[in-house]
Amino acid sequence: MAILIVLSLFVILAAIVAVEAKDLLSTVISIGAAGLMLSVIFLMLGAPDLAITQVVVEVLCLVLLIRTAILREDTTFEARRDRFIVAAGLVGAGLLVAVAYAALQAMVGFGNPLMAADPESLTLANQYLNHGLEKTGAANYVMAVLLDFRAYDTLGEATVIFCSIIGVYAVIRKVGKTTT
Amino acid sequence: MNLQTLPFLLAMIVVAVGLYAVVCKKNLIKIIVGIIILDYGANLFLMLTGYRENGLAPIRTANMNADNFLNSSVDPVPQALILTSIVIGLGTVALMTALAIRIYEKYETFDISEIKQLKG
Numbered sequence: 001m002a003i004l005i006v007l008s009l010f011v012i013l014a015a016i017v018a019v020e021a022k023d024l025l026s027t028v029i030s031i032g033a034a035g036l037m038l039s040v041i042f043l044m045l046g047a048p049d050l051a052i053t054q055v056v057v058e059v060l061c062l063v064l065l066i067r068t069a070i071l072r073e074d075t076t077f078e079a080r081r082d083r084f085i086v087a088a089g090l091v092g093a094g095l096l097v098a099v100a101y102a103a104l105q106a107m108v109g110f111g112n113p114l115m116a117a118d119p120e121s122l123t124l125a126n127q128y129l130n131h132g133l134e135k136t137g138a139a140n141y142v143m144a145v146l147l148d149f150r151a152y153d154t155l156g157e158a159t160v161i162f163c164s165i166i167g168v169y170a171v172i173r174k175v176g177k178t179t180t
Numbered sequence: 181m182n183l184q185t186l187p188f189l190l191a192m193i194v195v196a197v198g199l200y201a202v203v204c205k206k207n208l209i210k211i212i213v214g215i216i217i218l219d220y221g222a223n224l225f226l227m228l229t230g231y232r233e234n235g236l237a238p239i240r241t242a243n244m245n246a247d248n249f250l251n252s253s254v255d256p257v258p259q260a261l262i263l264t265s266i267v268i269g270l271g272t273v274a275l276m277t278a279l280a281i282r283i284y285e286k287y288e289t290f291d292i293s294e295i296k297q298l299k300g
Contacts, residue, residue, distance in 0.1 A: 001183075001187075004187055005186060005187065005190065008187060008190035008191065008194075008224070009190065011190075011194055011220065011224070012190065012193055012194055012197065015194055015197045015198065015217045015220070016197055018201075018213050018217065019197060019200065019201040019205065019210065019213065019214065019217070024207070024209050024290075027209065027210065027213055028209075028213075031213050031216055031217070034217065034220060035216075035220065038220050038223070038224060041224065041227070042227060045227055045228070045231045045235075045254065046231065046232075046235045046236055046237040046238070046253075046254040047227060047237065047254070047259045047262075048237055048239075049259065049263060050227070050259055050262055050263060050266070053263055053266050053267065054266055057266050057267065057269065057270045060270055060274075061216065061270060061273050064273060064274055064277040065209065065212065065213070065273075065277060067277070067281070068209060068212075068277045068280050068281055068284075069209055071281065071284045071285075072284075072290075077207060077290070077291070080206070085203075085204050086204055088203075088204075089199075089200045089203045089204035090200065092199065092200070092203065093196035093197070093199055093200040094196070096192070096195065096196045096199060097189070097192055097193055097196050100188075100189065100192035100195075101185075101189055101192075104185040104188050104189060104192075105185065107185065107188065109184030109185065110184050110185065110186070110187050110188065110228060110231065111184070111231060111232060111233035112232070112233070113229065113230050113231065113232050113254065113255045114229075114255075115232070115255055124257055125230075125255045125256065125257050126250065128256055128257065129238070129249070129250050129253060129256065130250065132256075133240060139239055139240045139241070140238070140239045140240075141238035141239070141240070141253070141256040142238055142239075142256050142259045142260050142263065144256075145256050145257060145259075145260035146260045146263060146264075150260060153264060154264065157264045157267055157268060160268050160271055161267065161268070161270075161271045163271075164271035164272065164274055164275045165271075165274075167275050167278070168274050168275055168278040171275070171278040171279055171282050172278045172281060172282060
């Protein structure tokens with residue numbers, strides 16, 4: 001619990017550095033640090049699959065963002081701060097945190113997920129954990145949910161990924177342009 | 181301060197930092213980074229809801245009995261949903277960076293207020 005809070009604070013710190021840094025490359029490196037800490041948190045919370053995926057996605061994001069950031073020779077930029085916009089943004093973010101704090105009081109505490117102790121209970125997680133092995137034959141229940149119980153969901157995910165690839169290709173291709 | 185809700189609150193602060201970046205920053209790359217941070221915060225929040233105190237990863241090994249496993253495993257459902265969310269986050273980042281590269285090639289700036297002043 002203490003380690004989790006320290007790691008979460010590190011993620012927040014890296015996020016703030018990423019948002020406020022004056023150099024775009026520093027921004028990109030900081031977001032990489034935040035993602036890496038997030039993957040360590042996932043590993044701590046019992047999700048090794050998520051930790052692996054997060055690292056892979058993180059590396060790809062970093063490559064894409066560095067490719068974008070080095071379009072300029074000089075990656076620093078001068079920030080012209082508009083005081084009103086900054087104040088409004090801070091008030092909005094603070095309001096979000098305050099409302100979240102009020103709403104979280106009604107939530108079950110950390111460490112008590114919505115899983116009934118009774119094995120015959122009909123909650124989703126209990127059904128998956130009880131019958132996952134004989135229904136799918138997968139020892140890893142996350143993969144059983146992803147590839148068997150919710151396979152259509154994963155098909156939709158693959159569709160989204162291919163749509164985004166088509167979108168990227170359509171946006172950055174050079175041939176076929178007829179601008180004068 | 182209730183210690184039981186502190187991890188959730190920290191995840192919400194990550195979301196708030198991302199929201200601030202998306203709303204207030206004028207640099208396109210900062211906005212993309214803000215959206216990535218929002219993504220991280222939402223994933224972290226969902227992950228925290230499924231955690232059980234001293235929980236094990238939901239992977240069954242040969243020498244575990246079923247009842248014991250049911251009472252010690254963390255919730256697999258949020259993990260499966262977050263896995264989808266992380267990969268889709270990569271797709272959106274790829275599309276956003278492609279658009280940012282295109283905008284830079286056309287206007288030679290990442291500053292959205294300058295792009296607005298250029299008019300076409």
